[in-house]
Amino acid sequence: MKSKAWGIASVAVCIALGVAPAATAQAQEAAPHAFLVAIESIHDMETFSKEYGPKVPATLQPYGGRFLVRGGMLTNLEGEAPGRFVIIEFDSLQNALNWYQSPEYQKLIPLRQKASRSTLFIAEGPSK
Structure with missing residues (x-):
């Protein structure tokens, strides 16, 4: 259950920062x-x-x-x-x-x- 909560928290942080989670992963790769x-x-x-x-x-x-x-x-x-x-x-x-x-x-x-x-x-x- 903790990993699901962290996943939701990660998405919430990305939304708050105005960054899509997929864009964050692409930025790390690039x-x-x-x-x-x-x-x-x-x-x-x-x-x-x-x-x-x-x-x-x-x-x-x-x-x-x-x-x-x-x-x-x-x-x-x-x-x-x-x-x-x-x-x-x-x-x-x-x-x-x-x-x-x-x-x-x-x-x-x-x-x-x-x-x-x-x-x-x-x-x-x-x-x-």
């Missing part, structure tokens, strides 16, 4: 994903490839992070191409921030900073 972009210039490949890089994937898993681009060859069209380019997709901005601020990733940041100069930012965009 929430923008977050894409962490890293532009890196590596000056200590040994530290980067042996101490930092292999440890990153395990830190992403609890936050749903997925590599879309991780290194690879860049074809420069205009301006200057970076030495390394990474894009990590998260289901939400909050998940991306939680990953970056996590104790697991915070331990790796000094290794990345020791081995490279990096620019990191998060861009929100549509989900697939």
